[in-house]
Amino acid sequence: MAYLDRDGVRLFYEVSGSGRPVLLTHGYSATAEMWRGQVAALAERHQVIVWDMRGHGQSDSPDDPAAYSEEATVADMAAILDACGADRAVVGGLSLGGYMSLSFNLTHTDRVAALMLFDTGPGFKKDEARADWNAMAERYAHSFEKRGFEALGGSAEVRVSTHRSPQGLANAARGMLSQRDGSVITSLPEIAVPTLVLVGADDQPFLAGTDYMAAKIPKANKVVLENAGHASNIDQPAAFNAAVLDFLSEL
Numbered sequence: 001m002a003y004l005d006r007d008g009v010r011l012f013y014e015v016s017g018s019g020r021p022v023l024l025t026h027g028y029s030a031t032a033e034m035w036r037g038q039v040a041a042l043a044e045r046h047q048v049i050v051w052d053m054r055g056h057g058q059s060d061s062p063d064d065p066a067a068y069s070e071e072a073t074v075a076d077m078a079a080i081l082d083a084c085g086a087d088r089a090v091v092g093g094l095s096l097g098g099y100m101s102l103s104f105n106l107t108h109t110d111r112v113a114a115l116m117l118f119d120t121g122p123g124f125k126k127d128e129a130r131a132d133w134n135a136m137a138e139r140y141a142h143s144f145e146k147r148g149f150e151a152l153g154g155s156a157e158v159r160v161s162t163h164r165s166p167q168g169l170a171n172a173a174r175g176m177l178s179q180r181d182g183s184v185i186t187s188l189p190e191i192a193v194p195t196l197v198l199v200g201a202d203d204q205p206f207l208a209g210t211d212y213m214a215a216k217i218p219k220a221n222k223v224v225l226e227n228a229g230h231a232s233n234i235d236q237p238a239a240f241n242a243a244v245l246d247f248l249s250e251l
Contacts, residue, residue, distance in 0.1 A: 034094070
């Protein structure tokens with residue numbers, strides 16, 4: 001394990017294996033621990049990098065709400081790749097981590113060798129839909145401020161995660177989970193790298209988004225895992241790892 005200082009904010013990350021770099025980013029209110037069923041399998045042939053987003057897990061939770069944003073998260077990802085000596089990487093994530101991977105590709109296209117988008121969505125074109133999403137993010141933030149860690153949900157990726165600051169999670173909801181525009185979703189047709197779009201068959205809220213990304217991204221490969229929900233990598237680790245390794249072997 002290691003820490004990177006980003007303008008006074010310490011970010012936790014961990015590197016395993018060697019080979020083509022693979023950066024995996026967790027979902028909102030989860031941590032790098034959610035990938036523990038993947039690291040060993042992928043590290044046999046790849047340099048696997050996992051990390052905790054600011055406000056999450058072992059990373060710092062700055063007091064200033066302005067320290068949490070999509071831009072800051074993308075910059076954190078680039079800094080971690082720099083620290084690992086990775087000029088280009090396969091960039092992937094689940095849920096919020098998948099959305100941030102798309103945002104990273106939009107900002108740092110030259111650093112992305114491939115994308116892996118797990119149980120995630122590309123954001124919204126319509127302001128009304130985005131406003132509904134942001135209202136949900138605000139409810140998460142308010143709940144963490146009012147109830148503390150009791151507000152953590154019961155999903156699989158959250159249950160394996162430990163955090164230090166409920167206020168950090170609240171700030172992350174407002175600054176990182178909420179969305180401001182449709183730049184990510186409108187970028188999908190311009191994605192030039194191979195992309196794995198994977199979803200659990202039981203992850204109802206993200207099935208439509210998966211279909212949309214698979215249709216819009218030119219080099220998309222869609223995989224649906226049976227008997228898996230939002231945390232498809234935890235629900236069906238063997239099938240998940242097989243799909244990822246198959247995808248990586250074709251690069």
